[in-house]
Amino acid sequence: MAKRxxxxxxxxxxxxxxxxxxxxxxxxxxxxxxFSMSTVDAEKxxxxxxxxxxxxxxxxxxxxxxxxxxxxxxxxxxxxxxxSAQYYNVGLNxxxxxxxxxxxxxxxxxxxxxxxxxxMAEQIESALEDSNLSDxxxxxxxxxxxxxxxxxxxxxxxxxxxxxxxxxxxxxRVADSIKQYDDNLISIEGHTDNVPISSSKFPNNMxxxxxxxxxxxxxxxxxxxxxxxxxxxxxxxxxxxIASNSTAEGRAQxxxxxxxxxNSFYS
Numbered sequence: 001m002a003k004r005x006x007x008x009x010x011x012x013x014x015x016x017x018x019x020x021x022x023x024x025x026x027x028x029x030x031x032x033x034x035f036s037m038s039t040v041d042a043e044k045x046x047x048x049x050x051x052x053x054x055x056x057x058x059x060x061x062x063x064x065x066x067x068x069x070x071x072x073x074x075x076x077x078x079x080x081x082x083x084s085a086q087y088y089n090v091g092l093n094x095x096x097x098x099x100x101x102x103x104x105x106x107x108x109x110x111x112x113x114x115x116x117x118x119x120m121a122e123q124i125e126s127a128l129e130d131s132n133l134s135d136x137x138x139x140x141x142x143x144x145x146x147x148x149x150x151x152x153x154x155x156x157x158x159x160x161x162x163x164x165x166x167x168x169x170x171x172x173r174v175a176d177s178i179k180q181y182d183d184n185l186i187s188i189e190g191h192t193d194n195v196p197i198s199s200s201k202f203p204n205n206m207x208x209x210x211x212x213x214x215x216x217x218x219x220x221x222x223x224x225x226x227x228x229x230x231x232x233x234x235x236x237x238x239x240x241x242i243a244s245n246s247t248a249e250g251r252a253q254x255x256x257x258x259x260x261x262x263n264s265f266y267s
Contacts, residue, residue: 005140113143116263127177145260152255161211175224185262193251194238210235
């Protein structure tokens with residue numbers, strides 16, 4: 001059975017609240033930009049503003065007006081602050097904490113996502129075992145995705161980003177093991193240890209990890225027919241170690257490529 005990978009947790013509100021708040025603010029800025037580039041009939045605007053204020057109680061009263069040329073003046077800043085606060089408070093109770101309904105819904109998604117990921121991981125592990133790769137590829141599951149961890153030494157020579165000849169056969173079988181999830185979002189991440197590298201091609205570990213991730217990306221797309229629009233690659237350098245870099249064994253574990261296959265809740 002696949003191992004459960006520790007969830008990325010942070011104190012306070014769930015991480016999706018930050019993304020949701022940013023999205024609302026971006027939408028607000030977008031409409032403000034549209035408004036700033038247009039001209040507005042003053043009488044019609046006042047009617048709309050009054051209607052919004054009465055219906056939604058979003059726009060605070062007093063202080064704002066519209067000139068004849070359609071320019072909003074006076075308390076526009078306070079209106080923007082009020083709208084921003086309104087969007088931010090969606091899902092919060094009267095004490096400013098996330099409401100129980102939102103927490104329950106989030107917990108349900110977490111549980112269902114983990115169950116789906118574990119089912120995906122079991123199928124992938126079975127396929128890897130049939131391909132004699134269970135000792136080479138480690139599979140773990142979270143509520144968001146399944147992670148295939150492939151040691152970098154298996155795929156690349158030291159300081160290089162091209163797949164080794166012996167790695168082609170391995171990646172071919174790995175690709176076959178996950179091909180059924182081609183429609184899911186798949187993220188390919190390159191990781192290194194903390195030993196500095198400086199060459200004409202790779203000035204730092206971040207660039208080396210990025211090129212290694214892209215080599216796997218290219219193989220899946222060009223050699224195995226994966227949908228390019230469902231894949232993304234990124235380099236993480238030494239930023240996300242899974243072992244201590246103080247030992248040779250730990251550094252070897254940190255030099256890796258992770259293939260994250262997101263479940264249907266996050267694809």
